Amino acid sequence: MTATIQWQTGMDEALSLGKKAGKPILLDFFNPN
Amino acid sequence: MDTVTYPESKVVRFIEENFIPLRIPSDSKPHPEKFNVKWTPTLVTLSPSGQEHHRTVGFLGVEELISSLLLGLGKYHFENDRFDEALASFRQLLDGYGTSGSAPEAMFLAGVCGYKRSHDPKPLKAAYEKLTAAFPDSEWTKRAYPYRLL
Numbered sequence: 670m671t672a673t674i675q676w677q678t679g680m681d682e683a684l685s686l687g688k689k690a691g692k693p694i695l696l697d698f699f700n701p702n
Numbered sequence: 703m704d705t706v707t708y709p710e711s712k713v714v715r716f717i718e719e720n721f722i723p724l725r726i727p728s729d730s731k732p733h734p735e736k737f738n739v740k741w742t743p744t745l746v747t748l749s750p751s752g753q754e755h756h757r758t759v760g761f762l763g764v765e766e767l768i769s770s771l772l773l774g775l776g777k778y779h780f781e782n783d784r785f786d787e788a789l790a791s792f793r794q795l796l797d798g799y800g801t802s803g804s805a806p807e808a809m810f811l812a813g814v815c816g817y818k819r820s821h822d823p824k825p826l827k828a829a830y831e832k833l834t835a836a837f838p839d840s841e842w843t844k845r846a847y848p849y850r851l852l
Contacts, residue, residue, distance in 0.1 A: 672711050672714040672715070673708075673709070673714060674708055674713075674714050674717055674718065674723050675718070675723065676723045676724065676725040677722060677723060677724045677725070678724070678725060678726070679724075680724065680726070680733060680752075683722050683723075683724035684748075684750050684751070684752055685750075686722045687722045687748075687749070687750030688750040688751075690722060691750075692720060692721055692722050692750070693720075693721055693722070693747050693748060693749055693750070693755070693774070693775065693778045694721060694722045694723075694724050694747070694748040694749075694750065695717060695721035695722070695723045695724065695745065695746075695747060695748075695771065695774075696724045696725075696726065696733075696737075696745070696746040696747075696748050697703075697723070697724065697725045697726070697743055697744075697745050698726055698727075698728045698733075698734055698737070698739045698742055698743065698744040698745075698746070699703075699704075699725055699726075699727060699728060699742055699743055700727075700728050700729075700742040700743075701727040701728070701729060702729075
């Protein structure tokens with residue numbers, strides 16, 4: 670089974686998770702097209 | 703990034719261990735405009751309070767991505783005055799990815815961390831000497847130039 674990155678899609682939720690986990694956020698702005 | 707770099711297990715593991723990964727389309731609102739995103743991929747290291755600490759633009763392979771993320775992690779700690787943690791990230795970068803594009807900045811900041819921890823200027827001079835030896839043409843070597851006099 671191939672592992673994949675479990676990306677968050679909402680800023681507020683990611684920041685909240687970062688606060689809980691004590692981790693920074695890796696924010697990837699990607700081209701959806 | 704999706705076809706070459708992100709599927710690598712080493713990358714998945716590193717990101718999951720050290721970051722909360724967040725993807726936002728560049729044509730959405732309001733964040734791309736707020737972060738002044740003009741090209742993709744743009745990768746930003748944010749603190750949980752939303753403060754930006756590091757950014758790269760353009761494709762990165764596995765080694766360059768991990769080294770850049772280590773630099774971002776170190777800067778996240780450094781800019782929050784956690785110099786021991788910052789130094790650990792910079793050293794991990796230099797030990798594992800010492801020839802990467804992120805290495806000169808990490809070498810410079812490792813010297814600054816050493817000074818911040820001890821108020822002894824020796825780490826700054828050591829950083830200049832290491833930069834001169836390893837990256838004589840780097841902008842970070844030029845920025846460290848005054849430290850030769852310490």
